[in-house]
Amino acid sequence: MPAPLWPAPSAPGPVRATVRLPGSKSITNRALLLAAVADAPGVVRGALRSRDADLMVAALRALGTELTAAGGGTATADWHVTPHAIRGGASIDVGLAGTVMRFVPPVAALAAEPVFFDGDAQARVRPMGPLLSALRSLGATVDGDALPFTITGPVTGGEITLDASASSQLVSGLLLAAPRFAKGLILRHDGPPVPSMPHIEMTTSMLRATGVSVDDTEPDVWRIEPGPIGARDMVVEPDLSNAAPFLGAAAITGGSVTVPDWPEHTTQGGDALRDLLAAMGATVTRGPDGLTVTGGRLTGIDADLRDVGELTPSIAALAALAGSPSTLRGVAHLRGHETDRLAALAAEINGLGGDVTETEDGLVIRPRPLRGGVFRSYADHRMATAGAMIGLAVPGVQVEDIATTAKTLPEFARMWAEMLGDGR
Numbered sequence: 224m225p226a227p228l229w230p231a232p233s234a235p236g237p238v239r240a241t242v243r244l245p246g247s248k249s250i251t252n253r254a255l256l257l258a259a260v261a262d263a264p265g266v267v268r269g270a271l272r273s274r275d276a277d278l279m280v281a282a283l284r285a286l287g288t289e290l291t292a293a294g295g296g297t298a299t300a301d302w303h304v305t306p307h308a309i310r311g312g313a314s315i316d317v318g319l320a321g322t323v324m325r326f327v328p329p330v331a332a333l334a335a336e337p338v339f340f341d342g343d344a345q346a347r348v349r350p351m352g353p354l355l356s357a358l359r360s361l362g363a364t365v366d367g368d369a370l371p372f373t374i375t376g377p378v379t380g381g382e383i384t385l386d387a388s389a390s391s392q393l394v395s396g397l398l399l400a401a402p403r404f405a406k407g408l409i410l411r412h413d414g415p416p417v418p419s420m421p422h423i424e425m426t427t428s429m430l431r432a433t434g435v436s437v438d439d440t441e442p443d444v445w446r447i448e449p450g451p452i453g454a455r456d457m458v459v460e461p462d463l464s465n466a467a468p469f470l471g472a473a474a475i476t477g478g479s480v481t482v483p484d485w486p487e488h489t490t491q492g493g494d495a496l497r498d499l500l501a502a503m504g505a506t507v508t509r510g511p512d513g514l515t516v517t518g519g520r521l522t523g524i525d526a527d528l529r530d531v532g533e534l535t536p537s538i539a540a541l542a543a544l545a546g547s548p549s550t551l552r553g554v555a556h557l558r559g560h561e562t563d564r565l566a567a568l569a570a571e572i573n574g575l576g577g578d579v580t581e582t583e584d585g586l587v588i589r590p591r592p593l594r595g596g597v598f599r600s601y602a603d604h605r606m607a608t609a610g611a612m613i614g615l616a617v618p619g620v621q622v623e624d625i626a627t628t629a630k631t632l633p634e635f636a637r638m639w640a641e642m643l644g645d646g647r
């Protein structure tokens with residue numbers, strides 16, 4: 224059955240709203256996992272509720288962890304987590320979640336019994352090979368190089384070299400479980416630059432916050448000492464990457480959008496939105512209410528997005544509506560995200576009359592007058608929100624399968640409508 228079409232609302236005028244975002248997917252799924260391999264019970268406060276987060280909860284439960292939700296509403300929860308010895312004999316659905324498919328296998332490899340992993344059809348083509356080879360070198364048995372696969376531990380740890388140029392999550396996944404490897408871990412990256420480095424800094428900083436010794440002084444080398452993980456009380460920041468469409472709405476419509484509780488210091492790559500939106504002509508200010516973006520004349524940008532690849536669909540949507548061309552580079556690894564995002568963005572923006580060409584590592588976007596039509600989302604939450612952004616300025620855009628935003632922001636359609644109705 225074809226996915227339903229969602230008529231993307233046009234902006235009635237400059238958008239003026241305050242938009243409170245639920246917790247970061249990346250912090251939530253790291254915190255839940257660290258709590259599951261910790262040495263005593265802990266709490267994860269303000270955790271995101273979404274498909275990716277629910278898949279992480281289900282995976283950790285399947286491996287023997289107790290997780291009970293308290294407080295929060297439909298969008299967030301405080302999880303009380305009681306760790307137990309990791310047990311295998313489980314079957315784990317990773318959905319399309321990079322954080323589940325890359326973070327959970329090294330934990331499953333702590334068990335001596337086999338654990339089977341599979342996910343959505345599109346998950347089966349996402350890069351897993353270097354992580355699975357690494358687990359093999361560290362002592363586990365793994366029967367494949369991509370989903371589906373079965374892992375049988377236990378891993379003992381040690382020293383490995385891998386090429387993590389396809390995804391930073393290949394590094395993060397190994398680091399998160401490494402304190403529990405008997406020999407710890409020395410991990411070296413060898414290959415083209417690792418993307419999304421802020422996400423590796425998020426991993427190392429969360430490990431350090433739980434008392435783990437991490438040495439990352441040498442570029443592309445991470446050393447983790449074996450030892451206990453003291454994940455007692457972790458608080459999840461708002462999801463700054465999911466702020467992109469909302470702050471982008473201010474830039475597109477010449478309005479003003481405020482996101483409360485924007486952290487002063489953060490490892491979230493989404494913090495780069497402050498500089499990116501300013502470079503595209505918006506005014507960005509911080510105040511007691513949060514971070515406010517006020518739209519000006521929207522201009523194109525020449526940007527290397529390697530560190531913040533997940534912002535690319537939103538930046539591409541802005542670029543398609545800007546007054547001058549844009550070149551987005553450093554994001555070849557987006558071909559292995561939820562879908563091939565470079566191909567998908569080019570196809571969908573061009574389908575509305577745009578002029579986008581793919582380069583080896585990015586996109587060149589020349590703004591053209593766009594017309595309404597179907598914007599396909601390819602089961603990719605950030606494609607769906609990119610379509611919604613374009614729809615603000617282009618009447619008649621219909622986004623296929625807006626429900627796919629449930630991956631990280633189940634309330635997206637309601638929040639978007641509220642923003643347009645003036646959420647203040």
Ligand SMILES: O=C(O)C1=C[C@@H](OP(=O)(O)O)[C@@H](O)[C@H](O)C1
Pocket residue numbers: 248249250321322389390391392395418419422532533556
């Ligand atoms: O570790 C994480 O939480 C993430 C790392 C990044 O992955 P890549 O390095 O594969 O881009 C990012 O794009 C993804 O949305 C979340």
Ligand SMILES: C=C(OP(=O)(O)O)C(=O)O
Pocket residue numbers: 319320321322533560561605631
């Ligand atoms: C790349 C993304 O997700 P994942 O965690 O599945 O890799 C994303 O959210 O943009």
